[in-house]
Amino acid sequence: xxxxxxxxxxxxxxxxxxxxxxxxxxxxxxxxxxxxxxxxxxxxxxxxxxxxxxxxxxxxxxxxxxxxxxxxxxxxxxxxxxxxxxxxxxxxxxxxxxxxxxxxxxxxxxxxxxxxxxxxxxxxxxxxxxxxxxxxxxxxxxxxxxxxxxxxxxxxxxxxxxxxxxxxxxxxxxxxxxxxxxxxxxxxxxxxxxxxxxxxxxxxxxxxxxxxxxxxxxxxxxxxxxxxxxxxxxxxxxxxxxxxxxxxxxxxxxxxxxxxxxxxxxxxxxxxxxxxxxxxxxxxxxxxxxxxxxxxxxxxxxxxxxxxxxxxxxxxxxxxxxxxxxxxxxxxxxxxxxxxxxxxxxxxxxxxxxxxxxxxxxxxxxx
Numbered sequence: 151x152x153x154x155x156x157x158x159x160x161x162x163x164x165x166x167x168x169x170x171x172x173x174x175x176x177x178x179x180x181x182x183x184x185x186x187x188x189x190x191x192x193x194x195x196x197x198x199x200x201x202x203x204x205x206x207x208x209x210x211x212x213x214x215x216x217x218x219x220x221x222x223x224x225x226x227x228x229x230x231x232x233x234x235x236x237x238x239x240x241x242x243x244x245x246x247x248x249x250x251x252x253x254x255x256x257x258x259x260x261x262x263x264x265x266x267x268x269x270x271x272x273x274x275x276x277x278x279x280x281x282x283x284x285x286x287x288x289x290x291x292x293x294x295x296x297x298x299x300x301x302x303x304x305x306x307x308x309x310x311x312x313x314x315x316x317x318x319x320x321x322x323x324x325x326x327x328x329x330x331x332x333x334x335x336x337x338x339x340x341x342x343x344x345x346x347x348x349x350x351x352x353x354x355x356x357x358x359x360x361x362x363x364x365x366x367x368x369x370x371x372x373x374x375x376x377x378x379x380x381x382x383x384x385x386x387x388x389x390x391x392x393x394x395x396x397x398x399x400x401x402x403x404x405x406x407x408x409x410x411x412x413x414x415x416x417x418x419x420x421x422x423x424x425x426x427x428x429x430x431x432x433x434x435x436x437x438x439x440x441x442x443x444x445x446x447x448x449x450x451x452x453x454x455x456x457x458x459x460x461x462x463x464x465x466x467x468x469x470x471x472x473x474x475x476x477x478x479x480x481x482x483x484x485x486x487x488x489x490x491x492x493x494x495x496x497x498x499x500x501x502x503x504x505x506x507x508x509x510x511x512x513x514x515x516x517x
């Protein structure tokens with residue numbers, strides 16, 4: 151919990167510099183995007199609403215999860231969901247935690263998973279304009295992520311082209327539960343546009359493709375659902391590498407968000423071993439899979455592993471690569487990582503500065 155109490159207008163001075171790569175803004179209602187939607191889509195929303203391929207079209211994937219997956223102190227006093235108040239975000243997070251730059255990751259309303267592709271494309275345009283005007287335009291510390299309707303590659307590329315020169319945006323956002331594995335060639339036009347404009351692609355947990363979140367079917371409990379996000383991220387990494395995405399787009403950069411870190415070394419070892427034995431099946435994968443991962447994929451720190459022996463966290467970071475890690479808090483969600491306490495290991499000042507600020511500064515090109 152931040153050093154500033156809820157409702158306090160006077161921020162506590164922070165001595166640290168932090169770039170937070172995962173902040174979730176929210177709308178109070180659909181009407182916030184009406185100014186950016188054509189009249190036909192406003193009418194569509196009123197009449198038909200959102201259409202996602204899962205049972206609870208306007209709910210989170212697991213309907214009994216903590217309301218809005220949020221901290222209990224993150225609800226604005228004036229009403230609205232957590233993340234909908236810029237003033238509260240400033241008082242509760244940006245000011246007391248020394249946030250120099252914060253990257254916006256809008257999750258709800260899920261335009262990339264809309265079954266009506268035309269509506270999905272229209273919604274991405276509206277939500278991107280909403281980010282630029284409602285958030286970045288009013289708070290210079292914040293930067294947006296270009297939402298795309300990835301199942302319509304033509305529409306997604308058009309939106310990337312429209313936003314690529316806008317300094318309000320620093321990356322492209324895709325949620326991982328796509329209709330097909332993300333490395334498939336139907337998504338390559340998006341990758342080509344991202345590489346051409348030197349925009350990294352962020353993969354944040356979420357999405358609703360209608361398929362179960364685990365390999366064995368739909369889970370019974372939120373705890374199972376919460377653990378399954380790491381499995382989906384592993385599948386994304388494997389797909390991107392073995393489909394040959396990084397051979398075709400060598401300058402393309404991905405950042406895996408909120409998928410955990412502990413699985414990365416073991417996945418690299420397994421991919422390398424299988425590649426050595428079966429590389430004849432994928433001649434387009436010309437190097438060891440771990441090399442592609444080490445050159446083209448970054449990871450955010452939240453949720454941070456907390457081993458009983460703190461030194462093991464340092465060993466894990468050694469194996470992943472200290473320059474591959476970007477700090478994130480997941481504000482305003484319940485498993486928020488406070489930058490003061492996130493690292494349960496004896497880090498040097500240089501290591502803290504690198505993780506909290508330096509890596510992301512270099513990755514996103516911040517001054």
